[in-house]
């Protein structure tokens with residue numbers, strides 16, 4: 001990625017993948033389907049510069065922890081490369097690996113699980129020194145352990161040395177975990193949700209400590225968190241993950257204040273406690289996160305995207321396209337119920353279309369007729385829907401009412417298509433950051449459509 005300075009990256013990821021081969025569910029077995037691996041990390045490229053704090057954000061299950069574990073060699077990649085200080089970390093010699101394990105550490109989310117309950121603080125913190133044969137003799141080791149305990153705010157160290165984890169508070173335990181990571185004087189520390197299990201009142205203290213330790217120990221950090229206010233507070237740079245992909249990365253303030261990827265926008269809209277100014281709204285995204293076993297084609301976010309791109313020659317508004325695409329998805333998933341509309345008093349073809357064109361989004365993004373009907377109906381006349389799309393929808397709805405689902409889908413094939421589904425977007429520079437979204441692929445760094453109301457339509461009154 002373009003950077004204003006010319007430092008060398010400490011960590012370089014290129015096309016990194018981690019797929020977990022899981023046994024298939026009972027339905028797959030019965031239907032004789034091939035088992036599908038979980039594509040937890042699926043093509044991530046990222047540079048982390050010495051002294052930086054990089055944050056990785058994204059909803060649960062998007063692959064953050066798997067990425068962190070790949071970085072510290074707790075997992076081997078399925079594909080792709082990880083270079084640390086210029087060296088590829090897969091296929092290292094035993095000696096290089098031993099050196100790597102000293103230089104790279106991970107702090108886990110749960111200090112109740114990550115510490116051995118049968119080991120004292122001294123044993124826990126001194127263990128990495130012994131394993132790595134780093135310090136000669138008991139006295140020197142004890143002095144080193146005491147120093148690092150004082151550094152993490154557990155002083156006087158004597159009070160803590162013989163304590164067991166269950167005698168400590170959550171905050172103290174996490175400080176012990178930090179001390180254990182730092183005792184080997186690492187260069188790079190992956191912190192996976194390091195304060196999320198702690199009482200809210202002590203989180204800031206631990207985060208401030210981690211900032212002080214960064215200077216003192218000359219650390220580079222990768223923070224993994226779903227908490228965007230933490231990312232904002234701690235991180236110089238932020239990467240946003242969705243279904244195993246990095247969709248946007250760049251300086252944290254830019255990513256948060258002016259998100260470019262529609263998923264970043266939706267993620268920040270959805271979070272109540274991140275400071276985003278007065279115009280924060282709820283997420284304008286449809287539906288749920290799909291399974292990482294079978295992610296959508298093209299841009300993985302396209303089925304939920306508020307800015308999905310209409311095909312060339314689309315003669316209506318972007319909103320009308322987005323709704324038509326939702327109709328198609330509902331049809332393909334079997335979510336359009338022909339029988340239900342027969343009884344609802346309306347003209348059946350029209351009713352089915354109106355059901356299909358509704359958006360499953362927060363109220364502020366809905367049209368009036370949609371809100372009034374509880375999200376079941378949108379008036380077609382309120383949408384800027386081109387004639388050929390309207391005809392295709394009518395043909396499709398009629399076919400579905402006739403019980404022919406295949407024809408219902410086929411009727412939309414030529415009209416309701418999107419470049420977003422046809423191929424994966426490449427991560428490309430846009431201003432200070434990199435964005436993987438088809439809207440930025442014309443090379444100008446600006447989204448196609450920009451603020452054009454036809455492409456980014458907010459609902460007008462019916």
Ligand SMILES: Nc1ncnc2c1ncn2[C@@H]1O[C@H](COP(=O)(O)OP(=O)(O)OP(=O)(O)O)[C@@H](O)[C@H]1O
Nearest residue numbers: 020022038040059060061062063064065066067292
């Ligand atoms: N060891 C494993 N075996 C099989 N699947 C796994 C394994 N670890 C993670 N996964 C799956 O990989 C995907 C990514 O998981 P991961 O824990 O990396 O996500 P995450 O973003 O860190 O989520 P969370 O915030 O909930 O921890 C999920 O679908 C998860 O179920």
